[in-house]
Amino acid sequence: MARLGRYFLPSQALHVIQRGNNRQAIFFHDEDRVLYRNWLGEAAAEYGCAIHAYVLMTNHVHLLVTPGDAESLPRTMQSLGRRYVRRINDTYGRSGTLWEGRYRAAPIDGEGWFITCSRYIELNPVRARLVSHPRLWRWSSYRANAEGAADPLITPHALYRGLARTHAGRLLAYRRLFKDALSEEALNAIRTATNGGWALGDDRFREEIEKALKRRATPLPKGRPPRKKRPSARQINLL
Numbered sequence: 586m587a588r589l590g591r592y593f594l595p596s597q598a599l600h601v602i603q604r605g606n607n608r609q610a611i612f613f614h615d616e617d618r619v620l621y622r623n624w625l626g627e628a629a630a631e632y633g634c635a636i637h638a639y640v641l642m643t644n645h646v647h648l649l650v651t652p653g654d655a656e657s658l659p660r661t662m663q664s665l666g667r668r669y670v671r672r673i674n675d676t677y678g679r680s681g682t683l684w685e686g687r688y689r690a691a692p693i694d695g696e697g698w699f700i701t702c703s704r705y706i707e708l709n710p711v712r713a714r715l716v717s718h719p720r721l722w723r724w725s726s727y728r729a730n731a732e733g734a735a736d737p738l739i740t741p742h743a744l745y746r747g748l749a750r751t752h753a754g755r756l757l758a759y760r761r762l763f764k765d766a767l768s769e770e771a772l773n774a775i776r777t778a779t780n781g782g783w784a785l786g787d788d789r790f791r792e793e794i795e796k797a798l799k800r801r802a803t804p805l806p807k808g809r810p811p812r813k814k815r816p817s818a819r820q821i822n823l824l
Contacts, residue, residue, distance in 0.1 A: 600778070602646070605683060608645075611673070618724050631660075636648060637740060662688050670683045689779055692785065697790070698785050707727040707731075731760045
């Protein structure tokens with residue numbers, strides 16, 4: 586399936602995912618995650634990429650980001666990726682690629698999907714049955730967004746700040762969103778959009794993305810269009 590190429594739209598949040606090659610591990614010890622998180626913060630700060638939510642799993646990472654310019658996200662991921670792969674290869678005596686191709690990114694309709702996507706990211710360890718609650722997974726933004734823990738990686742998005750007037754109110758409002766699991770419809774929509782690089786939102790949002798980028802932002806309908814029947818010789822004679 587064709588995917589959208591890398592692109593940039595001002596103030597447009599993106600859901601980013603990068604997986605290990607053949608879905609193999611990219612983190613082997615906690616020290617690996619510490620270095621990855623530190624280097625992600627350094628690269629994002631250098632290239633102007635605001636990170637709103639994240640999770641570091643065993644064989645992949647999720648990020649919810651807003652790039653500052655067209656090169657912010659590509660340079661952040663490239664700088665981080667090269668630095669981290671060198672470290673992993675040197676430490677564990679391996680060689681070759683660590684990543685399953687390039688990262689994938691999908692534009693997120695803020696009003697309809699931003700907070701849902703943030704919950705999707707931070708609930709990943711729960712869905713994977715690694716922990717019973719997102720606060721128990723050290724390697725995500727949940728404790729920053731829901732409990733106010735210090736995390737230099739996180740830049741609160743305007744939609745997050747809009748949850749309440751006060752910091753305490755925002756934390757409470759955000760925690761309440763985790764009382765219910767995400768619907769299967771929401772899970773499938775996020776996965777389809779991110780894996781394909783398609784716009785995640787309603788028809789209006791997808792049309793806006795397509796107009797701005799001058800390219801498709803949704804997959805083509807599955808299957809071939811029905812073949813038109815050719816008129817028979819008798820029908821032709823009757824025309």
